[in-house]
Amino acid sequence: MEDKHPKMIPIPVRDLINGSTCPVNLHVRIGNDKFVLIEKAGAKTFKDRLLSYENKTVEYLWVKREEYGRLIDNNITIAGVMVSQQSLSAAQKVQILSQAAACVFTELEHIGLGFDTYSHARQIVEVTVALAETNNNLNTLLNSLNDCSDELLRHSLAVSSVSVLIANALNWENKQTVEKLALGALLHDIGLKALPPELVNKPRALMSFEEIQLYEQHPYKGMQMLLSLGMVPDDVAAIVYEHHENAIGQGYPRKLRNIKMHPLAKVVALANDFCEMTVRSATNPQARSPREALITMETVMGQPHNKEAFRALQIVVNREYAKAAS
Numbered sequence: 001m002e003d004k005h006p007k008m009i010p011i012p013v014r015d016l017i018n019g020s021t022c023p024v025n026l027h028v029r030i031g032n033d034k035f036v037l038i039e040k041a042g043a044k045t046f047k048d049r050l051l052s053y054e055n056k057t058v059e060y061l062w063v064k065r066e067e068y069g070r071l072i073d074n075n076i077t078i079a080g081v082m083v084s085q086q087s088l089s090a091a092q093k094v095q096i097l098s099q100a101a102a103c104v105f106t107e108l109e110h111i112g113l114g115f116d117t118y119s120h121a122r123q124i125v126e127v128t129v130a131l132a133e134t135n136n137n138l139n140t141l142l143n144s145l146n147d148c149s150d151e152l153l154r155h156s157l158a159v160s161s162v163s164v165l166i167a168n169a170l171n172w173e174n175k176q177t178v179e180k181l182a183l184g185a186l187l188h189d190i191g192l193k194a195l196p197p198e199l200v201n202k203p204r205a206l207m208s209f210e211e212i213q214l215y216e217q218h219p220y221k222g223m224q225m226l227l228s229l230g231m232v233p234d235d236v237a238a239i240v241y242e243h244h245e246n247a248i249g250q251g252y253p254r255k256l257r258n259i260k261m262h263p264l265a266k267v268v269a270l271a272n273d274f275c276e277m278t279v280r281s282a283t284n285p286q287a288r289s290p291r292e293a294l295i296t297m298e299t300v301m302g303q304p305h306n307k308e309a310f311r312a313l314q315i316v317v318n319r320e321y322a323k324a325a326s
């Protein structure tokens, strides 16, 4: 992630949608406090041109803080329209969704969690649910997300999408419930933003006792961040608080058992463990296949999650192999 700046927000060039009309002025940073306008609002973005400015590789372009909301609105609108286009492949749709979501996660990083970021996250969730309804291909989804630039975004979008696939396999039909599920899943690790970054990136096996205790506060901190906004449904806050619990009472922070867990958190806790194995990260550079992840959950972890949710995840995973075999 690029340095923070009080007036400007960086956007990774790879997260720009190629060939679309960019609604904001784009700048290149040439010094600590110096920015040069290279593309005016209304021009079409061409990544190849933007990637090499004066023959230098430019990874980030910069947008004025007050214009940033316009860029997000634009990208979410494009993603919403693209998801219903039959001419696009599932992989292209996931890519467009993750580009729009990347802008929202950048907003979270540089502006913080406020009304705007929360409402943008809700819009991302609407697109995620719509995408899962039309394309339920788990492998395409996970493979496409593996290209995503930001690690937390990659993980959060994966947990959100997998949670929706599980809900669909459980035949949950209430759209509002599924959207709350997807939103809690998208924001489930937001409490990590309140921890020192070096701790977040440290493998758990290398953490001291005190570091583990601090790390395990992130579900509570995340819930508090959301509740302080004053408009977040309790269900969404409960998902965030309980995403590291499991049905056998061996999770954290409260060691809840299945019966005490929030029904939506049961799904997200399972999706979270599954995505930690199947989506690459600094601590998991070699992502496992979905089937390997299920086997690990059963044989190594003793399948600690809610049984119905796990059966639904098995349906989601096995459907992929059945498709591939036919």
Ligand SMILES: [Fe+2]
Residues within 6 Å of the ligand: 188, 189, 218, 243, 244
């Ligand atoms: Fe977490």
Ligand SMILES: [Fe+2]
Residues within 6 Å of the ligand: 155, 159, 188, 189, 272
């Ligand atoms: Fe997580």
